[in-house]
Amino acid sequence: MLSRIGFHNLRPRSSQMSFITHYYSTSENTVNIAEDSDAYDRDDFDTRHGPGGQGQSQTRRHQSKTNIHRHNEDPFREHIGTSRQSSSDSNSTRHVDSEIMAGLNLQPGSTVNGESRLRSRSDVDRRSKPPTFRYTPQALLSNPSFNKGTAFTEDEREKFNLTGVIPPVIESLEQQVARTQQQLDGFPVPLDKYIYLAALARNNETLFYATLLNDLKGCLPIVYTPTVGEACQKYAHILRGHQGLFIDAKHHKGKIDTILNNWPVDDVDIIVVTDGSRILGLGDLGVNGMGIPIGKLSLYVSAAGLHPARTLPITLDMGTNNQDNINDPLYIGRKEPRVGDEEFHATVDEFMSAVKQRWPDCLVQFEDFSTDHAFELLARHRERQLCFNDDIQGTAAVVLSGFIAATLQNGMDFKDHRCLFFGAGSAGVGVAELIVQYLQQQGLTAEEARQCFWLVDSKGLITSTRGDKLPAHKVGLQRHDVPADEQKTSLLEVVKYVKPTCMFGLSTQPGTFTEEICNLLASYSERPLIFPLSNPTSKAECTAEQAYKWTNGKCIFGAGSPFDPVELNGKTFLPGQANNLYIFPGLGLGSLVIGAKRVTDEMVMAASETLAKLVTKEEAELGMVYPNLDRIREISVSIASAVAETAVKQGLANPLEEGTMEDLMRANMYYPKYHPIQTDIAL
Numbered sequence: 001m002l003s004r005i006g007f008h009n010l011r012p013r014s015s016q017m018s019f020i021t022h023y024y025s026t027s028e029n030t031v032n033i034a035e036d037s038d039a040y041d042r043d044d045f046d047t048r049h050g051p052g053g054q055g056q057s058q059t060r061r062h063q064s065k066t067n068i069h070r071h072n073e074d075p076f077r078e079h080i081g082t083s084r085q086s087s088s089d090s091n092s093t094r095h096v097d098s099e100i101m102a103g104l105n106l107q108p109g110s111t112v113n114g115e116s117r118l119r120s121r122s123d124v125d126r127r128s129k130p131p132t133f134r135y136t137p138q139a140l141l142s143n144p145s146f147n148k149g150t151a152f153t154e155d156e157r158e159k160f161n162l163t164g165v166i167p168p169v170i171e172s173l174e175q176q177v178a179r180t181q182q183q184l185d186g187f188p189v190p191l192d193k194y195i196y197l198a199a200l201a202r203n204n205e206t207l208f209y210a211t212l213l214n215d216l217k218g219c220l221p222i223v224y225t226p227t228v229g230e231a232c233q234k235y236a237h238i239l240r241g242h243q244g245l246f247i248d249a250k251h252h253k254g255k256i257d258t259i260l261n262n263w264p265v266d267d268v269d270i271i272v273v274t275d276g277s278r279i280l281g282l283g284d285l286g287v288n289g290m291g292i293p294i295g296k297l298s299l300y301v302s303a304a305g306l307h308p309a310r311t312l313p314i315t316l317d318m319g320t321n322n323q324d325n326i327n328d329p330l331y332i333g334r335k336e337p338r339v340g341d342e343e344f345h346a347t348v349d350e351f352m353s354a355v356k357q358r359w360p361d362c363l364v365q366f367e368d369f370s371t372d373h374a375f376e377l378l379a380r381h382r383e384r385q386l387c388f389n390d391d392i393q394g395t396a397a398v399v400l401s402g403f404i405a406a407t408l409q410n411g412m413d414f415k416d417h418r419c420l421f422f423g424a425g426s427a428g429v430g431v432a433e434l435i436v437q438y439l440q441q442q443g444l445t446a447e448e449a450r451q452c453f454w455l456v457d458s459k460g461l462i463t464s465t466r467g468d469k470l471p472a473h474k475v476g477l478q479r480h481d482v483p484a485d486e487q488k489t490s491l492l493e494v495v496k497y498v499k500p501t502c503m504f505g506l507s508t509q510p511g512t513f514t515e516e517i518c519n520l521l522a523s524y525s526e527r528p529l530i531f532p533l534s535n536p537t538s539k540a541e542c543t544a545e546q547a548y549k550w551t552n553g554k555c556i557f558g559a560g561s562p563f564d565p566v567e568l569n570g571k572t573f574l575p576g577q578a579n580n581l582y583i584f585p586g587l588g589l590g591s592l593v594i595g596a597k598r599v600t601d602e603m604v605m606a607a608s609e610t611l612a613k614l615v616t617k618e619e620a621e622l623g624m625v626y627p628n629l630d631r632i633r634e635i636s637v638s639i640a641s642a643v644a645e646t647a648v649k650q651g652l653a654n655p656l657e658e659g660t661m662e663d664l665m666r667a668n669m670y671y672p673k674y675h676p677i678q679t680d681i682a683l
């Protein structure tokens with residue numbers, strides 16, 4: 001019987017990644033190996049499963065520790081070996097993967113009776129057996145973790161039979177980037193750029209990230225918002241290859257651990273998971289939302305240097321309530337209504353336990369879950385394992401940072417703020433709750449801090465007296481001081497009633513911060529804070545130009561979307577963008593590298609405070625409340641360090657024994673560059 005020796009932890013992460021050795025053995029071999037079972041680490045090397053791969057190899061469970069260089073290591077590189085015909089032996093002496101050798105307790109080159117033991121096995125009845133499988137140059141070239149394209153060295157071309165298979169020129173990564181940049185620039189349509197970059201990521205990961213870092217500002221709107229939104233809407237139609245894992249709430253129930261075991265990497269550091277129920281502002285896109293975890297993880301890699309091969313995008317298929325998906329013959333998910341709450345939570349519970357079991361130190365980032373689930377999900381899991389929700393906490397952190405930077409700029413005392421939130425969804429409430437906590441850190445009591453907040457939803461000012469049953473996430477910030485017969489329903493009414501010093505728009509309602517409202521804000525305080533945060537740009541509550549103009553240049557402005565500089569009264573203003581990208585990469589890096597047990601609000605606030613302090617004097621003079629994104633890698637180092645220091649202070653991670661936090665973070669960051677493809681076997 002043919003048995004496939006599975007190198008489960010060796011397979012790279014795409015189905016195209018077939019070059020890592022699959023060595024086929026006979027049943028005789030299987031018996032021999034099994035007899036010899038003590039000689040190998042079954043976790044790494046499992047031969048006891050039949051054809052078809054049933055019963056995945058048990059995974060090696062790493063209790064990883066804070067470790068310099070751990071997170072930027074390529075989880076595959078150390079395992080790379082080769083299996084090829086030796087040019088020096090016409091009798092097909094097989095030189096084998098070092099892991100196979102280790103598994104069989106052999107040393108490279110070890111022999112039995114002067115012959116390779118493996119060779120002697122494969123030579124028995126050789127012709128009645130399937131041919132040995134060896135990876136081909138094409139398979140190596142189609143492995144995005146190892147493919148170097150025209151950058152393979154002369155030696156590697158020789159060693160891996162690549163000579164002639166790729167063009168003769170040997171290029172540097174920089175030369176390759178010049179080509180990809182030129183090709184990228186040649187696509188006039190953003191979605192085509194997205195498709196091109198996605199294909200590049202599946203073809204050559206190093207070149208993909210080098211291209212992104214070559215022009216991060218230019219690539220961001222492609223790999224993430226706004227283009228990723230369109231990509232998700234059309235995901236089933238633009239699908240060329242696949243990345244990440246899909247977990248089906250119905251069909252994978254009770255075996256999510258098996259699905260996770262199908263993932264070939266043992267050292268996954270970070271998972272971004274969605275159920276596609278609220279993709280950006282686009283609603284329920286079902287499993288087409290997979291573009292979001294993929295895009296988000298590419299930002300973790302670009303901005304904070306998490307290793308791409310240690311990231312894992314996951315989409316939970318809970319069904320879809322989007323009729324367009326159901327009607328679409330090409331839809332790639334389950335065409336059934338979304339599961340109910342009980343099944344939803346049971347699925348996420350099972351998923352989270354399976355993650356913890358397989359990758360105990362892995363950080364899970366919840367992404368684009370609908371608001372009705374997002375808060376509960378976070379509350380349910382945040383004390384159990386390392387996780388956070390970027391829509392709630394990442395947004396909150398970046399807005400808090402803008403609030404701190406703006407308050408430092410306008411010289412107000414934090415306790416004197418009157419904060420009006422227009423929009424009380426997951427983003428609005430998440431931001432408000434974090435600012436409440438920050439004000440407490442600044443010395444206010446919980447009650448005093450809550451008194452600084454007024455929240456408005458589609459029914460008006462949120463009060464305990466307006467007569468409706470509030471969802472749990474709004475209860476903590478309802479006002480108790482508005483009589484039942486004095487409810488305020490329009491935003492203008494609320495503004496006149498509250499006289500806010502700062503206004504946050506998270507309502508998805510464009511044009512709602514009117515000229516009259518902005519005029520009023522400018523009359524209530526010297527330098528009002530105006531943050532129209534709804535995305536995309538078309539949803540912003542007002543534009544930067546309107547805010548500056550209608551307050552006669554007095555306001556301190558921050559938006560959810562990018563706005564061009566504004567010229568007013570001979571002065572140039574650079575509108576800040578409250579981009580979550582400032583926060584989540586550093587928050588993730590810091591939590592992972594220090595080995596934090598949880599992501600706490602204190603860690604999130606440390607990220608905000610650090611970011612606010614990174615705004616230079618020159619930037620503040622231009623009206624900026626966020627530092628220049630060009631410095632994102634260093635920003636991530638500072639944030640990660642502050643997050644890690646806080647985790648240590650809270651007793652959630654071990655202190656450093658030597659060196660600085662910054663150095664530790666930098667040492668753990670991945671940079672796209674080519675490494676020699678190593679093999680410890682003489683070829």
Ligand SMILES: NC(=O)c1ccc[n+]([C@@H]2O[C@H](COP(=O)([O-])OP(=O)(O)OC[C@H]3O[C@@H](n4cnc5c(N)ncnc54)[C@H](O)[C@@H]3O)[C@@H](O)[C@H]2O)c1
Nearest residue numbers: 371395423424425426427428457458506507534535560578
């Ligand atoms: N960093 C950022 O800039 C950032 C991050 C996250 C979300 N956002 C943006 O914030 C917005 C809200 O996101 P969310 O996840 O909280 O959405 P959500 O759907 O959960 O919440 C929207 C809120 O707006 C309220 N609302 C809707 N129509 C209204 C109306 N006519 N008048 C008053 N209130 C109204 C709703 O009642 C709800 O409270 C989105 O546009 C999103 O793009 C920005």
